[in-house]
Amino acid sequence: MITENNKTCAVIGSGVSGLGAAIRMRNKGYRVTVFEANSFPGGKCSSETKDGYRFDMGPSVFTMPQYVDELFILSGKDPREHFNYIHLDPVYRYFFEDGSFLDAAHGKEKFAEQMAVKTKDRKTDITSYLEKTETIYKLTDEVFLKNSLHRLKNFFTWPVAKGILNFGKIGAFDTMAGANQKAFKDSRLVKIFNRYATYNGSSPFLSPATLNVIAHVEIAKGAYYPVGGMYSITASLVKLAKDIGVQFNFSTPVKEIVIDNKVAVGVKTERGTALFDIVISNMDVYNSYKKLMPKIKRPAKTLDQPKSSSGIIFYWGIKKEFKELGLHNILFSENYEEEFNTIFAKRSIYHDPTIYLNITSKHTPADAPPGCENWFSFINVPNNSGQDWDMFITEARENMIRKINRLLKTDIRPLIETEMVFDPRVIESRTSSAFGAIYGNSSNNKFAAFLRHANFSKDIKNLYFCGGSVHPGPSIPLCLLSARITTDLIR
Numbered sequence: 418m419i420t421e422n423n424k425t426c427a428v429i430g431s432g433v434s435g436l437g438a439a440i441r442m443r444n445k446g447y448r449v450t451v452f453e454a455n456s457f458p459g460g461k462c463s464s465e466t467k468d469g470y471r472f473d474m475g476p477s478v479f480t481m482p483q484y485v486d487e488l489f490i491l492s493g494k495d496p497r498e499h500f501n502y503i504h505l506d507p508v509y510r511y512f513f514e515d516g517s518f519l520d521a522a523h524g525k526e527k528f529a530e531q532m533a534v535k536t537k538d539r540k541t542d543i544t545s546y547l548e549k550t551e552t553i554y555k556l557t558d559e560v561f562l563k564n565s566l567h568r569l570k571n572f573f574t575w576p577v578a579k580g581i582l583n584f585g586k587i588g589a590f591d592t593m594a595g596a597n598q599k600a601f602k603d604s605r606l607v608k609i610f611n612r613y614a615t616y617n618g619s620s621p622f623l624s625p626a627t628l629n630v631i632a633h634v635e636i637a638k639g640a641y642y643p644v645g646g647m648y649s650i651t652a653s654l655v656k657l658a659k660d661i662g663v664q665f666n667f668s669t670p671v672k673e674i675v676i677d678n679k680v681a682v683g684v685k686t687e688r689g690t691a692l693f694d695i696v697i698s699n700m701d702v703y704n705s706y707k708k709l710m711p712k713i714k715r716p717a718k719t720l721d722q723p724k725s726s727s728g729i730i731f732y733w734g735i736k737k738e739f740k741e742l743g744l745h746n747i748l749f750s751e752n753y754e755e756e757f758n759t760i761f762a763k764r765s766i767y768h769d770p771t772i773y774l775n776i777t778s779k780h781t782p783a784d785a786p787p788g789c790e791n792w793f794s795f796i797n798v799p800n801n802s803g804q805d806w807d808m809f810i811t812e813a814r815e816n817m818i819r820k821i822n823r824l825l826k827t828d829i830r831p832l833i834e835t836e837m838v839f840d841p842r843v844i845e846s847r848t849s850s851a852f853g854a855i856y857g858n859s860s861n862n863k864f865a866a867f868l869r870h871a872n873f874s875k876d877i878k879n880l881y882f883c884g885g886s887v888h889p890g891p892s893i894p895l896c897l898l899s900a901r902i903t904t905d906l907i908r
């Protein structure tokens with residue numbers, strides 16, 4: 418039962434974090450209105466259907482489902498009656514240029530046991546590596562993920578103090594690739610663990626080994642598949658928000674955050690100005706300042722950090738089923754270091770890209786016609802600094818088809834019966850993400866966690882931020898945590 422407090426809150430954007438913030442603010446008793454530029458909710462976590470194929474357009478790997486569940490519990494509902502997911506095992510199938518493949522199982526012991534059979538590394542070494550990633554998790558979870566890093570009082574709690582005292586154990590002084598190279602003899606395992614840097618759009622050759630924590634989250638804590646696909650996260654949260662009384666205005670871009678004497682007092686849209694007690698922006702923070710508050714002094718140090726990578730995605734309808742593929746498949750490049758050098762230093766696309774194939778029709782057959790599969794075919798690319806994306810798309814399509822044909826010993830060209838394409842320009846125009854970067858600032862340096870924008874404005878009262886471009890970071894679970902941290906700051 419919600420106790421009304423007669424105050425109002427505007428949420429700019431219905432990304433997963435905006436939805437989380439709206440649900441939490443409504444539960445605090447605020448009358449909440451969400452303003453969404455698109456005609457549909459979800460931002461990056463949206464869905465499209467073409468020629469009988471349905472695609473999740475952005476996120477596909479789902480971890481830490483408890484952060485979705487807790488929104489239902491907070492609202493007095495049983496999550497299992499509204500949102501469901503299945504546990505994945507194996508999580509991934511990894512393909513290599515030497516013709517081999519490795520399956521990544523769920524659970525430290527099982528993962529290590531199966532990998533030891535097929536690689537040059539011993540089970541004990543793999544387990545001991547995974548235990549180190551668990552230590553990083555235990556030391557960083559409270560410090561970096563669950564609290565605002567920008568409130569001094571949060572540093573005077575025991576878990577945070579412990580994390581800071583053990584800074585040496587979290588891998589901040591080595592790169593991810595450096596630590597993984599030392600840990601494993603088999604270059605395939607090094608690649609598998611290096612890839613986790615891409616989960617926040619960074620290079621394993623530049624980012625700190627602290628990011629090895631992501632392996633713990635996925636392998637030990639587990640990966641899940643929401644029944645009906647990733648879009649069911651968005652759909653179920655929109656329904657929950659509406660059920661508890663959140664108002665939605667779609668196709669209503671906010672043009673300006675109205676500020677009076679250093680206090681956020683409302684939002685301006687084409688329909689006019691609406692006044693609110695609290696404004697929460699789920700729009701990318703860089704563009705929140707640039708487009709909605711151009712006259713306000715911007716915090717340049719956080720906003721101008723190098724941005725993450727982006728992606729070229731081909732959404733292919735494939736008129737055949739491939740028994741050798743699962744839900745999550747990776748086709749690794751031969752030279753991973755050169756691939757990241759091409760993306761981050763040369764700001765170009767690599768001729769032999771690592772390809773991620775996500776096929777939800779493996780679990781949701783209705784996502785493709787009978788006997789067919791919906792392939793979300795993704796490669797990492799630089800964010801948009803004016804490159805010739807039309808040329809890159811043509812090149813990427815050829816590079817990807819050639820690589821898939823080579824590794825799967827097939828010819829997919831005649832099997833592609835429908836196609837949609839996303840590139841950094843589309844991602845930028847569809848979600849307002851600065852430069853089409855998928856994950857806000859990159860984590861290509863050891864201080865990156867401290868250089869994300871706070872969940873509140875230091876200069877403007879009653880103005881807050883949530884989502885993948887602010888603390889604690891991108892990904893569905895972190896965006897939901899971001900909403901929690903943000904709304905916990907508001908009384």
Ligand SMILES: Cc1cc2nc3c(=O)[nH]c(=O)nc-3n(C[C@H](O)[C@H](O)[C@H](O)COP(=O)(O)OP(=O)(O)OC[C@H]3O[C@@H](n4cnc5c(N)ncnc54)[C@H](O)[C@@H]3O)c2cc1C
Nearest residue numbers: 430432433434454460461476477478671700884885892893
């Ligand atoms: C291709 C791709 C793959 C990914 N893979 C994964 C994955 O496997 N697992 C994972 O956990 N995460 C993944 N992510 C990241 C994850 O999708 C994002 O971190 C998360 O969805 C971002 O949510 P958000 O709340 O920050 O907002 P966004 O999704 O960025 O949404 C922001 C919303 O605000 C709206 N908006 C912007 N400006 C305005 C305005 N002025 N007025 C009104 N509305 C506005 C936009 O239209 C949009 O709906 C992936 C992302 C992409 C793009």
